[in-house]
Amino acid sequence: MSRVLVIGGGGRIGQSVASDLVKQLEADVTLTSRDVKTVQEAADGLASTAQALPLDLDDWVALDTAISSHDLVIHCAGPFHDRDARVLKSCIQNQVNYLDVSDHPSFTEKALQYQEQAQAAGVTAIINTGVFPGISNSMVRQDVEALDQPDTIHLSYVVAGTGGAGVTIMRTTFLGLIESFPGWLQGKWQPIQPYSGRETITFPSPYGRVNVFWFDVPERLTLPQTFPVQSVITKFGSVPEIYNGITWALAHWMPKSWLQNRRMIEFLSWGGFVTTQFTDRFSGVGVAMRSAVTGMREGQPTQAVSTLALPDTAIAAGYGTGSIAQLILTQTLEKPGVWPVEAAVPTSLFQQTMAQRNVQIEQVISSVP
Structure with a gap:
């Protein structure tokens, strides 16, 4: 069974991502947060296979240890405005696939700098994966x-x-x-x-x-x-x-x-x-x-x-990230390097995973006068 580490799993977005994951496939999910009570409550309400792990991102040793024992890391600990890429860097060093819900261009620029390192390590890292x-x-x-x-x-x-x-x-x-x-x-x-x-x-x-x-x-x-x-x-x-x-x-x-x-x-x-x-x-x-x-x-x-x-933006973010996690964990999607979503996920797979979640996207193609 795949092991997934959701960093920031005590937050609303992290919980939504984890919830989508356990609905779509069998996986051992570990939720992390600095707040022990919050993350334990989140894990208890998720699934019998869910675990809580108190974790501070400033504790580099504990972070590296947690990452090394998982198959996929999903970084949900925002805001990303002033985050560095230490989680991504650790994933590359430990050859663990990586996703995040980052939503700020400054973080995106930092993450894309690791393109060659991720490619060489065979790590699929996809950024900006929410809604x-x-x-x-x-x-x-x-x-x-x-x-x-x-x-x-x-x-x-x-x-x-x-x-x-x-x-x-x-x-x-x-x-x-x-x-x-x-x-x-x-x-x-x-x-x-x-x-x-x-x-x-x-x-x-x-x-x-x-x-x-x-x-x-x-x-x-x-x-x-x-x-x-x-x-x-x-x-x-x-x-x-x-x-x-x-x-x-x-x-x-x-x-x-x-x-x-x-x-x-x-x-x-x-x-x-x-x-x-x-x-x-x-x-x-x-x-x-x-x-x-x-x-x-x-x-x-x-x-x-x-x-x-x-009807719910946080749940929608869970769909976005959870669908890509599903593709990686089932080995349907493998693309070593650091990529934004549009460069990594084929349209056919996007449409397939959205349909599995009953997400309806209407497309209209028309001539422009």
Whole structure:
């Protein structure tokens, strides 16, 4: 039986990943956290084969020992804004396959530097495997493959309230507002102001028309490297709409020095988390995504659009990561190196694993006037 180590398994995302795993295949799952009580409760509520392991990532010896005794490590201990790649490095040294739910480009850049080492060690390491990034990347690949010559990728996301995740998602959001970031537009990198460029996108029910704004996600970095496109647009929005207004104000009016203060980030994160927990009762905690790729097909301007809506964002992240873990553990997917999802997972396998989880992704291909 395969042995899987879920680092950060006491958190909402880690628990969702572990839950998906035990539903789809037989595996011994070990959940880790610095909080002994939290991780033990998570393990007790998961399956008889689940175990809890208190673990601090700063304890390098204990980390290395835990990794060496498993077949697959799944890194869910965010936020990833200031994480280093020590978990990935240990996996490579111990020849253990690796996944993570990282959601910040700075971590993505660090992880991709280990491409050659992972390849030489025969380690399959796939990063950014949750929902966005994660499922979103595979939706884009599906749309790119529908065209003969893709030109522009436009990714949009909307999350209701907390998305069913913990306070970490709030930290990630506010950390993404600190500074401008490079966007791939018209064949070159251009500076983008966070939460600018408001645009109204129609998402699947129950969301409908939602305002979305530029947001810094790993897809804006990896998609131009994977596909020969001229532009990659990544935009994010929240419901209720009032949260978009608050986030926009923080991005445009609050002094950047305040956002760079860790105490301020914690204050905003916990304040936002408490507030959204209240509004979650009315808004739900779901997620919707829309991938739109424009280009040429059979000599005609064409757009391929894929859409998805799920009622719980954290569970959706579990689907994204759990599906790739399933492919690796069953030896259906083997690709030594460090890869973003869209460069590692074939569309046929993506569609197969999503169908197993009753996830419906609608794709429409139409001519562009």
